[in-house]
Amino acid sequence: MTEERLMDKIIEVCLRRGFVSPAAEIYGGVGGFYEYGPLGTLMMQKIIDLWRQIFVLDDDKVYEIAGSVLLPESVFQASGHLESFEDPLVQCKNCKSMFRADEIISDASSIKAEGLPLEELDKIIADNNIKCQKCQGDLDKAKQFNLMFKAEIGSTGGTTAYLRPETAQNIFINFKRLAGFMRNKLPFGIAQVGSSFRNEISPRNFLLRVREFQQMEIEMFYDPAKENEHEHYEEIREIDINIVTREMQEKGWTKPLKITIEEGLEKKLIPNQYMAFFMAMETEMLKVLGIPENVFWFRHMQDHEAPHYSAGNYDLEADLSIGHMEIIGNALRTDYDLQKHAKASGTSYEIVVDDKKIVPHVAEPSLGVGRILYTILEKCYQDDGRGWTWFKFPSTIAPLEVAVFPLMKKDGLAEFAYDLHQDLKDAGYLSFYDVSGKIGKRYARADEIGIPYCVTVDYDSLKKGSVTVRDRDTMKQIRIPVEDLEVVIGELSEGEAKFEEFGDFLQ
RNA sequence: GCAUCUGUAGUCUAGUGGUAGGACUGCAGCUUCCCAAGCUGCAAACCCGGGUUCGAAUCCCGGCAGUUGCACCA
Structure with missing residues (x-):
């Protein structure tokens, strides 16, 4: 008996339950391209929403754009x-x-x-x-x-163009207008989420090495003379991060170093507050997504590993079943790109700061949506050894947030349950309704795709107006009045209350 | 890209030179039924193309896709 790889088990669930499947599958497929199914798409949207909330909407100085995917050769020449x-x-x-x-x-x-x-x-x-x-x-x-x-581009093939290999270039080539929009005042950031393309020699490992991928990037422009005057520094100063220094890599390391952002800056393990801010927020974001803190770290890449534009890369790597994998790249791009484009295009990219003209420096966090999604799948995957598997997704990332079942189809239970499901949807929850099969099978189906809570309508619901709520991870149930349901699900999903606070466990 | 092994229903598989069985899943129903395990019925597959052959899903060649190793990975 050969041990089935974790990745294979996850691929199997992904195919069967509508998370992800190969592109052009009925024509034999095409390597390195995948399509997100209904559940995969919901999760991808949740990842993007969380990133947008943390990195864009919460920061007055960051705005998001949507650039062209296909760009002329001149851009990449420069x-x-x-x-x-x-x-x-x-x-x-x-x-x-x-x-x-x-x-x-x-x-x-x-x-x-x-x-x-x-x-x-x-x-x-x-x-x-x-x-x-x-x-x-x-x-x-x-x-x-x-x-x-x-x-x-063009019917006669006049202009050579390339699919962008990173989303960042749109921002650099639009810098003049974007800076104008930000009233030429540093610091500011421009964010973008979208597809990038790399014609990898050999795509491999499911979502981890693909030819088309979604990136979430920010180009944060700042005055290098003020690289340690980040507006939100006080808020992130005490956050713990895991780091693997160059020195540790030379000596051979087994465990990353856990330090606060402040210590990292003092010991010069982190280059500046802008990079520090992103490293702190990425750590927080992954934790919210259900990835435990002890399975990822920032590695200061060696010079020869860093991209051509980078003066230093601090990649977030995760410990996955197939080995260590880069999930997020944090690059210190300095003024490399702006200088290149300014020169090649003849456009001035200078900004006046304190009566001096400077070309801003750039710190760039580049997050791969697919790689983050796969990491969540792997870290949330649970197996009880009897062939039961489920995803222990937090509500923040669960593709569906609550399921509603009638105990049986008859006696009006189904209608009661369906109305409840509609009410939950109206209240903004991603609710799932299922009548088919026995109740136990429906719980299992819901567990398998990581629905955190199942609500069951039984005869007491009709008589006394109460329903049971079941917790996916403990399989325990409580009974609550129907009118409390939305509030209870809301507080449970937000993590504001513990399950047992709403009632005694049944049986 | 090279080498290697592989490719049968949604998933996992059995199988023979004469066109395929099973399990699970799904769907419909029965079972007053709270944790996938009962019963009945239904649906669903031999990766693609060429060759050999009277006949291939089974043999050969090529392609595509995947595994593993090497190489590559700004």
Whole structure:
């Protein structure tokens, strides 16, 4: 008997219960693309809503935009993506290993081959008799591997364009107008949520490595001279975060360091208050989403791991069943992008601060919706060993928040229950009504998709006007008057009251 | 991308060169029924294309998709 992987169990539930499925499945599918079903979409919306509340709506200085997904080549020429996305690769004819052409050349000779055209790379490899690093076999011709999806705009194919590999570029290329909207006063942030595309060589691991993904990003613009004057610093100063420093990585670490934001800044483990703010809020957000604090941390990435635009990356990694996985990227982009676009376009991106002209610096939290969703699924997945499984979602993320069942279909119970369900929906709850099958099976069906509370209408409901409420995680029940139902569900969902506060457990 | 193994109803599977069974799920109903376990009935599948063959879902080739390993991952 082989142990079934946790990821496989989660995929199975996702397919069967309408969370996520492969794109174009009836035509054989297409690697790296997924479609969110009814429950997956509800969860995705809840993740985005929570992010928007925390990072955008709660902050007067942050506004959200919706930019174009397809952008002309000039944007990526300036941003540096064209250059760093197009790696020339060579393949060994014998063992089929792939190498980066410029790297294999610089390893084997003193020639700097970065950025050279393919023909020259081929010539250098031939002239210097460079062989495969593994088996000494002959190398095939170099070819470009482009991680951006290319498109042609116009019926005659006049303009080359690319699907954006990150949402951020929309914000940088609109900086002038956005700064104008913010009345040219720093600091301010521009947020965006939407699809980005990367033509990954080998998509793998379900939602974790995909070619189209939803990002939630903010570009926070600030004066680098005031990088430790964040408006909300006092509110986050004492929040605990987990961190893995570069020093720890060199020594080999087993457990992340738990420190307060304040300590992190004092010990220079966090570069500035803007990065600190995002790290604190991300920690809080994941906890609200049902991901325990002890399974994720911020890792200060090594220089060679950081993106081309970053002066320092503090990625949030989670401990998943398949290993450590980057869920959120926090990049210190400095003035890299604004300078690049200002120069390439001839637009001035300077802002006057204290009578001096500066180009703002940028701190960027980039959160992957799919990766966060998968992490929630994995961390909330419960298995009692008898083949019963359920998701222990908090109400904040549960795709459906309450289920209403009649104990039986007859004697008016069904009608009573259905009206109750409608009332809950009118009150704003994501309610689910089910009459099919036995009551126990309906509880199981609700548990499997993580509905936190089940309300059952029985004969006492008709006689005495009371219903039972069942807690998913303990399977315990209480009986409450029907008129209290909305308030009780509301307080339970908000986490304002404990289940047992509303009545004695039945049986 | 290379190598490897794999691809049968919604899910998990059995199976033979002569077009498929099961379990669970789903649906309809019975059972006065509060934790998926009773009964009846219904629905539902051989990844796609080509080849070999009288005949292939079963053999071969190619594609697509997935697993694992390598490589890649701004």
